[in-house]
Amino acid sequence: MTDDSKPLVAVHVCCGPCATSVVERLRESYRVHAVWYNPNIQPDEEHDRRLATMRELAGAINLPMTELHYDVEAWLRDCAGLMDEPEGGRRCGVCFEHRLWVAGAFAAEMGADFFATTLTVSPHKPAATINPIGLRIATEAGVDFVDQDFKKRDGFARSIQLSREFGLYRQRYCGCLPSRGDV
Ligand code: SF4
Secondary structure (H helix, E strand, C coil): CCHHHCCEEEEEECCHHHHHHHHHHHCCCCEEEEEECCCCCCCHHHHHHHHHHHHHHHHHHCCCEEECCCCHHHHHHHCCCCCCCCCCCHHHHHHHHHHHHHHHHHHHHCCCCEEEECHHHCCCCCHHHHHHHHHHHHHHHCCEECCCCCCCCCHHHHHHHHHHHHCCCCCCCCCCHHHHCCC
């Protein structure tokens, strides 16, 4: 299949390191366009550092990318009352939902055939939680969803290997301030 005849997938990218192996795998079957929307990443200096890392990767692998608004207020509104939840608890479900809604709506708006997310490549992010959210959002937006668990077939190990090869910054906490241990 030539690249031009492949369907277009808009993939929500959570960070550069996770995008490495997911984009590599998606490119086997799709033309890939990255969508950056991660207002969960706080403080803003950390968000900007991770975004700069994602831009670095996009430049290195010739990956088109759209950067959406850093809407921390909207993320905080959705997660109100959930800041004491442990990592992996109810706040995370709302956080996935928030980011995938915005990115999925953009996927439909840009005319992508498929919507996907890099989130499942992380060993801390269960596909059983994320993929049903992505599938529902994609269906409501009118695009197909790439229902894969990207950590399978050594996807996470490959992301570490590629991140090292590209010299990418790898963060030490998930993203929100509770996950950093500040609040
Ligand atoms: S721990 Fe990670 S996934 Fe959970 S709410 Fe915070 S940023 Fe989102």
